[in-house]
Amino acid sequence: MGIVLDRKELIKYPFLKESQQLARRHVESLEEFLGSSPGVAALERAKERVVAALTFKKEFGDENTQNLKPEIEIASYAIARMLVSCINDRSLVDRLARYEAERASFFLAADEPEIRRFVAWSVGIDTGAVAMPVIRYVELVPHLRDRRWRLVNREIRQGGVNLEAGEIDELIRERIRAIIADQLPLRVPAGICERLAPVTGEIVALRQQQVLEQFGEIKEEAFPPCISALIQAITAGTNLTHMGRFAITSFLHTIGMNVAQIAEVFARAPDFDPDMTMYQVEHISGRGGTEYTPPSCATMRTFGLCTNRDRDCERVSHPLSYYRLKKNIKKKRN
Template sequence: MDIVLDHKELIKYPFLKESQQLARRHVESLEEFLGSSPGAVALERAKERVFAAISPKREFQDENAQSLKPELEIASYALARMLVSCIGDRSLIDRLARYEAERASFFLETEDPEIRQFVAWSIGIATGAAAMPVADYVELVPHMRDARWRLVNRDVRQGSVKLEPGELDELIRERIRVILLRQLPLRVPPGICERLEPVTGEISALRQQQVLEQFGEIKEEAFPPCIDALIQAITAGTNLTHMGRFAITSFLHTIGMNITGIAEIFARAPDFDLEKTMYQVEHISGGGGTEYTPPSCATMRTFGLCANRDKDCERVSHPLSYYRFKKNIKKKRS
């Protein structure tokens, strides 16, 4: 499409190639840029973007109120992606991708039709249609939790899925999120990550603080049935599958249990191997450079790990949500 976006529009959609081209014209060397005053300003704004992505509240600032130069605002988007890539926390990467998608969607809601159409076209979605090809639809919706997005619940005619008013906006937001997520983590040179350590340290500290506030003291009696079943299997000497070991380790790590504590869970097995266990636990807990998010209930079911499902499981879609729910109940009763 032959449309030229001005600078105030480009900062709203920094993932567009036109936005990135604007930033590149002003940033020739990343190292030099980070050492400059404009680079310091952009890095501070990048940190703010990541903090906003971590925050449970979503507040998006009108682009006219943004005091940064357009090229620095767009550069902050690129630096934010570098920051989460250097940290390597998958949940943090997911949050940034979702934040940026929601931010773009916020601006698109009040955008001129031509610009809205251009942004959608740039990500491979036609805005004028009241239906979407089945193949495109199926690619977009696997992570959309509402049951109405399941293909079996849709009106499918002649190879296309009918869309209700407003649903296209949700699909555009999801498309942006998926595109951004596929691009991450970036391959950031070690030297750049070292240079960014003061900021990544702040971000990691805030994330850890949030985890502690969110989950608090570890309560094994609040574990979901699937995690209990895995622990019982370990105790009984059952050789867990790779996904089973991954599920329990990532779950325990996310709720704040340290590596030693996780290893002690595995030590309940009759054939416990300390060296092998520590290697696996450290890798899943971030020792390999990436921290992993525990699998959802849907993934647990796919791998045959959903066991002893109870009535409270019907309330949640993730083992972490179950754990949080159970802890809140016990807290109210105490």
């Protein structure tokens, strides 16, 4: 398209190739840049981006970027991607991608129509479309949770999915999120990750604090009966099914256990294989590219993993809800 965005516009959409080219022209050596005053400012702003992604901040218009040059603001986007890549936590990667997509969508809503068309075109979407080819539509919507996006709930004519007013904006946001997420994690040199370690350490500590606030200190006595039964089966030397391993690993990861702690649970098995266990745990915990959530009670029943049900099971529909419930009960009693 025949449009050129100025620098003030490019900082709103740092994922565009034009934005990245601007930053590259001013950052020849990453190591030298990080040691410079502009680099320090960009790193601080990068940390702000990641923290905002963690805390679900959406006050994009209040960002403190007035004193930053456009190329520094864009560089902060690149460094933010390095930060989450060095941490290598898929949930953090997903949150940053969602945050940046929400941010871009916020600015697009107020921008000129030609800029909106250009950004949408850059990510492969036509803002004037009233329908979208089925194959293209199916590629775009798998991570949109609202039932209205399911193909069975859509009107299809002549190989195209009809779109309602306003849905294009949601699809643009989702496309931006997917592009950013698919590019991560980056292969950041070990030396750069070491240099960024003080900042990544702060981010990891914040993430751990969030998990602690949500689920509190890990209490095995509050585990739901199904999870306790799986742990007992491991200790007894029983070979768990794939779904059993998936359920216990995703549950323990979600409530705050790290990979090493989860592996220690599997170490209770007589035939414990450290290498295989670490591979499986890391994959389910998100390092394979997708962070998985624990299966619901209905899914656990479907796979025959719902065992030793008690009265509290009748009050919940998910093992995580059971865990929160039992912890609250124990807290009140104490």
